[in-house]
Amino acid sequence: MLPLLIGAGIAGSALWRFGGVPLFLGILPVLAVLILVGVVVGMAPGLRWRRWRYEIRPDEVDLQRGIFWVGRTLVPLARIQHVDTMQGPLQRRFGLSTVVFYTAAGPNQIPELSTPVAAEVRDRIAELTREQDEL
Amino acid sequence: MLVGAIKTLRRWVSGLVLPGIVLLMSQGFSLWTVTLFLFGILVVAALAALWGFLSWRATTYAVTGTAFRLRQGVFQKNERTIPLEHVQSVDTVQGIIQRAFGVVEVRIETAGGGVSEPDASLSALDRGAAQTLRREIEGSHTERAEETAGPTVLRRLSRRELLVAGATSGQIGVVFSLLAVGSQFLDNFLSVDFARRLVESLAPNWLMVVLILVPTGLLLAWLLAIAGTVLAYTGFTLSREGNFLYIKRGLLERRETTIPLSRIQAVRISEGVLRQPFGLASLRVESAGYGEDAGVSATLFPLLPSDEVEEFLSGAAPEFAYTPALEPLPRRSLRRYVFRATIPALLVCVAALVCLMVLGSALWLLSLLLIPPSAAYGWLRYRDAGWALEGDRLLVRHRLLGRKTAVAPRRRLQSRGVTSSPLQRRLQLATFVAEVASGSGGAALRVKDLDAGSAGTLASSLGPGVRLEGA
Numbered sequence: 390m391l392p393l394l395i396g397a398g399i400a401g402s403a404l405w406r407f408g409g410v411p412l413f414l415g416i417l418p419v420l421a422v423l424i425l426v427g428v429v430v431g432m433a434p435g436l437r438w439r440r441w442r443y444e445i446r447p448d449e450v451d452l453q454r455g456i457f458w459v460g461r462t463l464v465p466l467a468r469i470q471h472v473d474t475m476q477g478p479l480q481r482r483f484g485l486s487t488v489v490f491y492t493a494a495g496p497n498q499i500p501e502l503s504t505p506v507a508a509e510v511r512d513r514i515a516e517l518t519r520e521q522d523e524l
Numbered sequence: 525m526l527v528g529a530i531k532t533l534r535r536w537v538s539g540l541v542l543p544g545i546v547l548l549m550s551q552g553f554s555l556w557t558v559t560l561f562l563f564g565i566l567v568v569a570a571l572a573a574l575w576g577f578l579s580w581r582a583t584t585y586a587v588t589g590t591a592f593r594l595r596q597g598v599f600q601k602n603e604r605t606i607p608l609e610h611v612q613s614v615d616t617v618q619g620i621i622q623r624a625f626g627v628v629e630v631r632i633e634t635a636g637g638g639v640s641e642p643d644a645s646l647s648a649l650d651r652g653a654a655q656t657l658r659r660e661i662e663g664s665h666t667e668r669a670e671e672t673a674g675p676t677v678l679r680r681l682s683r684r685e686l687l688v689a690g691a692t693s694g695q696i697g698v699v700f701s702l703l704a705v706g707s708q709f710l711d712n713f714l715s716v717d718f719a720r721r722l723v724e725s726l727a728p729n730w731l732m733v734v735l736i737l738v739p740t741g742l743l744l745a746w747l748l749a750i751a752g753t754v755l756a757y758t759g760f761t762l763s764r765e766g767n768f769l770y771i772k773r774g775l776l777e778r779r780e781t782t783i784p785l786s787r788i789q790a791v792r793i794s795e796g797v798l799r800q801p802f803g804l805a806s807l808r809v810e811s812a813g814y815g816e817d818a819g820v821s822a823t824l825f826p827l828l829p830s831d832e833v834e835e836f837l838s839g840a841a842p843e844f845a846y847t848p849a850l851e852p853l854p855r856r857s858l859r860r861y862v863f864r865a866t867i868p869a870l871l872v873c874v875a876a877l878v879c880l881m882v883l884g885s886a887l888w889l890l891s892l893l894l895i896p897p898s899a900a901y902g903w904l905r906y907r908d909a910g911w912a913l914e915g916d917r918l919l920v921r922h923r924l925l926g927r928k929t930a931v932a933p934r935r936r937l938q939s940r941g942v943t944s945s946p947l948q949r950r951l952q953l954a955t956f957v958a959e960v961a962s963g964s965g966g967a968a969l970r971v972k973d974l975d976a977g978s979a980g981t982l983a984s985s986l987g988p989g990v991r992l993e994g995a
Contacts, residue, residue, distance in 0.1 A: 461942045468937075
């Protein structure tokens with residue numbers, strides 16, 4: 390975002406100084422970028438969050454996400470090797486955690502759950518995974 | 525022991541050569557410095573031999589009950605115990621030096637093992653001992669002590685096939701870039717003056733020069749590609765015993781690799797641009813927890829006729845022997861494929877237009893010539909893409925340059941996913957991805973732009989709860 394803002398600033402000032410464009414028009418690119426930033430920072434996370442869905446079924450974990458690029462991932466519990474919860478400093482500040490579960494092909498995440506819920510989800514996945522192994 | 529010494533020697537000498545040369549250069553070739561240099565080499569050699577002897581004496585190994593024990597180290601003693609059930613594979617490698625002494629290096633790899641370094645390696649074992657060790661370790665895998673008459677050879681790469689494999693390997697591009705680097709290196713040795721005179725004398729007939737240089741370069745690259753293939757794949761032999769595949773290959777460095785069938789996650793059949801017209805293909809396998817990085821696959825067989833693939837696989841890895849009729853992509857995804865393929869050409873056209881508008885020339889029309897071949901490429905990609913699901917096996921096919929087909933059984937799929945972009949949704953298309961384990965990470969089996977409905981069905985019908993008909 391920052392490079393975009395700087396780029397817009399340079400383009401705008403160039404237009405104003407050398408292109409003979411009036412000042413208020415020269416500011417337009419910067420304004421456009423600022424509005425874009427506002428949308429991306431102010432609205433997109435909310436929308437993204439609202440579109441994030443997870444479901445833990447007895448035999449599978451179902452993940453769905455995305456506003457424009459919609460993705461759905463299905464991971465059989467029998468393939469899950471281990472489950473973690475992770476918490477960065479910012480997440481700790483807001484009492485959030487990310488659940489990460491690993492298959493032999495790599496990690497999958499359920500991001501930003503509130504810490505107690507994350508712990509519950511982690512334990513649930515771990516327990517269900519164990520049950521799969523017994524079958 | 526000698527091999528150990530030579531190995532250490534090689535390592536040490538390579539560390540010393542550069543300072544030595546610098547010393548020689550700076551002092552001039554006086555008798556004194558040359559003597560010093562030779563004497564230095566002698567001392568290093570003697571020390572290396574001593575070190576080799578000591579580390580050879582310090583290395584002991586044993587297979588006891590359920591574990592492999594390795595003791596190493598001259599000063600710092602190091603003892604390693606690997607439970608046999610964790611051993612992924614026992615490979616042997618025979619480099620030139622080791623061949624000269626008739627010994628082999630044994631490498632033992634475990635699941636989730638270290639990056640690039642084998643977990644345990646014995647650098648010089650005689651053949652008999654290596655064979656025994658291998659049998660002892662792998663014997664515990666099979667549990668049953670059925671004494672068979674050794675592995676049966678499934679297929680051997682003949683000399684003719686080897687040459688064909690090299691000639692069609694399509695690694696020309698790689699070799700060509702190597703040549704380019706080489707020529708740059710050469711540039712440094714040619715004086716600027718000489719180069720200028722060369723250019724001046726050649727400039728009038730540059731077309732001739734290009735006509736000569738390009739084919740020569742290509743020919744050279746092609747020969748190098750053949751040489752590379754010959755080095756790696758001479759005597760390629762695939763054999764099978766029980767649930768293990770054995771691969772032997774190599775001209776100078778002989779390698780023997782074991783692939784347990786239970787580790788194979790997916791088989792990839794690739795028909796290169798130069799191979800498909802002749803009905804030839806090569807086979808690779810994705811295997812789990814083995815290999816250095818994510819997405820490492822091993823060659824299962826470097827060259828065989830496409831129509832023998834299924835038969836070959838039913839002998840080697842029956843779980844993957846499957847070449848059904850493919851479900852094609854819906855007609856409406858053709859335009860996406862064509863569009864994607866023509867984007868670069870369109871960009872070139874726009875750039876050419878902008879550049880030449882200034883010059884007022886109609887030359888930019890030439891760049892339009894790029895569009896039909898790109899569109900044709902898109903159509904080819906569309907035509908070759910497809911998928912099939914039969915019983916418990918998933919097969920996907922796509923084309924990059926060559927046509928690539930991947931087969932994986934349902935129980936090897938680590939996850940399935942369906943993604944769609946806004947443009948795809950408008951046409952009710954989606955991308956299907958299934959992941960299998962490969963090396964220490966994953967490898968994807970992907971179909972772009974299939975019908976959104978069938979993508980969803982595919983994802984859910986490959987799930988754990990569903991029992992498919994005929995499974």
